Amino acid sequence: MSKSSRFKITAIVIAVLVVIVALWLMNRPESDASSQTTDDAYIQADLTSIAPRISGVISQVLVRDNQSVSAGQLLFTLDSRDYQIALQRADAGIRSAQATLDSLKAQIERQGSEQQQAQATIDASQADLQLAAENRQRFSNLARDGSGTRQAQQAAEANWKTARATLMKNNAALQAIKDQTQVLRADQEKAAADLQQANVAHADALLNLSYCQVKAPEDGIVAQRVVRTGSYAHTGEQQLTLVPLNRLYINANYRETQLANVRPGQSVTFHVDALPGVTFTGKVESLSPASNVSFSPLPAHNASGNFTKIVQRITVRIVPDAGQKNLDRLKVGMSAEPTIHTDNP
Secondary structure (H helix, E strand, O other): HHHHHHHHHHHHHHHHHHHHHHHHHOOOOOHHHHHEEEEOOOEEEOEEEEEEOOOOEEEEEEEOOOOOOOOOEEEEEEEEEEHHHHHHHHHHHHHHHHHHHHHHHHHHHHHHHHHHHHHHHHHHHHHHHHHHHHHHHHHHHHHHHHOOHHHHHHHHHHHHHHHHHOOOOOOOHHHHHHHHHHHHHHHHHHHHHHHHHHHHHHHHHHHHHHOEEEEEOOEEEEEEOOOOOOOEEOOOOOOOOEEOOOHHHEEEEHHHHHHOOOOOOOOEEEEEOOOOHHHHHEEEEEEEEEEEHHHHOOOOOOOOOOOOOOOOOEEOOOOEEOOOOHHHHOOOEEEEEEEOOOOOO
């Protein structure tokens, strides 16, 4: 075989192999690759909007734009004079309710003493009645057998009736004391409820006063600051935003055809456009439960006959590894290009 013939055969074999490899690569699932990359990715953070829980005039602003703050740090304050007056009013309400309750307790205790005194008077009246009844019977017997006078009998009868009336009056007085005690006990329960309500009003006033100091709920960087000294802030009106740069993550929107082998915990390398030549590392934290278009108010799923299939994108959340160099230079909104290494579980 001539050299020219061998060259032709070799060229044909190489061409066939190239075609076979090309066909294999073209028909190979995209997800089989050991690394999956996308440029549809952005650095994100869970921003915290800071708004007062009460309305009032801003009296002091203690932070500036782009300032780093710590959790619990005072951001701004509201004029607290109205709320201090409300707290003083609540204090007075507690003292008044407590005084009323103490007065009723003292009256109830006095009613107990009066009830004992009334009972002692009844006991004495019963003894007088018993004596009057015995005298009435004795003088009646004497008058019947002629040993006593009619006048003595009538006097004994009158004494018995008087003693009986006195006993009835004393019994009525005792019952009146018992009834009054029940009324006082009802008033006491009402006073106890009033005291509880006054304590609640005090706690509410104290809580509102504490809201005059607006503090940072977490570490972050001050952004979108609109709070100004002397301006009036309404309840729930955003005054600034805290950006937690220490808790950044990447939302990477991968094509659905790339995700067959992507799992949480897999290692990731990524670059950001703002820092060329710098490579960061991270890990896959989670995958979204739905495609991005599924959260749209008007989903683009076409149910008509004119259907065009579109590859959907699903968000993969990636968390950078802590302690990396230049990590503090990352900002929310920067474009990133992450690569997930699916061969490294």
